[in-house]
Amino acid sequence: MSRRTFLVTGATKGIGRAISSRLADAGHQIIGLARNADDPSFPGTLVSADLGDRRATDEALTRLLGMYSFDGVVNNVGYVKLAPVGDVDLDDLDDILRVNLVPTLQTVQALLPQMRAKGWGRVVNITSLVALGFAQRTAYGAAKAAVNSFTRTWGLELAESGITVNAVAPGPVETELFRSNTPRGSEAEQRFLSFVPMRRLGKPDELAAAVEFLLSDDASFITGQTLYVDGGASVGRAAT
Secondary structure, eight states: OOOOEEEEESOSSHHHHHHHHHHHHTTOEEEEEESOOOOTTOSSEEEEOOTTOHHHHHHHHHHHHTTOOOOEEEEOOOOOOOBOGGGOOHHHHHHHHHHHHHHHHHHHHHHHHHHHHHTOEEEEEEOOGGGGOOTTBHHHHHHHHHHHHHHHHHHHHTTTTTEEEEEEEEOSBOOHHHHHHSOTTOHHHHHHHHTOTTOSOBOHHHHHHHHHHHTSGGGTTOOSOEEEESTTTTTOOOOO
16 A cells, blocks of 8 residues: 555544554654644654634644645544433533534545545544443444444545545454553443453454555445444344
8 A cells, every 4th residue: 555644533542542553664754733732752753733722623623634635534532421312401401412423524525625635535433332232322323323424425525536435343452541531451441342242342453454454446336334343242242
């Protein structure tokens, strides 16, 4: 694959950092967007932007488009707050939908002219297994289901342009944030493992590998798809 320039949102931690590192190791130029850009070890150029702020995001994207010629974007930024249906706060619902949806659309709209001009481009949206339904994820599940819908719609609209649009939907992944909330051997960990047929958590680099493939020339005939990287959890529980 030729050396490309990719934008990665939510790039400093967990899956976003693994994606950035894997792509950089493959020789690509990575521009990361994150609220906290104070990370000298980041494998690329890190830019501070509050992706929950529409105007700040537009300003950051406008500035970057004047500096780089982008080949694609990985929309990884996300925000989740758990609550059972009876306790969902409507302000939280607004925030979760806004942070998960608005910057995803903003980045694609911003980069689209450059990708169209090249006749080549890649969009990979990071969604989630919870889009299929998961307790206490009313707002987050709805937001990620909407991103899956974005993926299908944009894949159709851009199918003749040389730009592909796909999504990667993780199951439970062993990130630092996951471990801070789910200690090894805890009941919470066992609950997660109970619905993963492989009986283990995913690794960030396993998600990054799927993203790397969908960004590649080899994936040029794949568009509008959501790839579940979840140890079989989207299929159903294994027989016991």
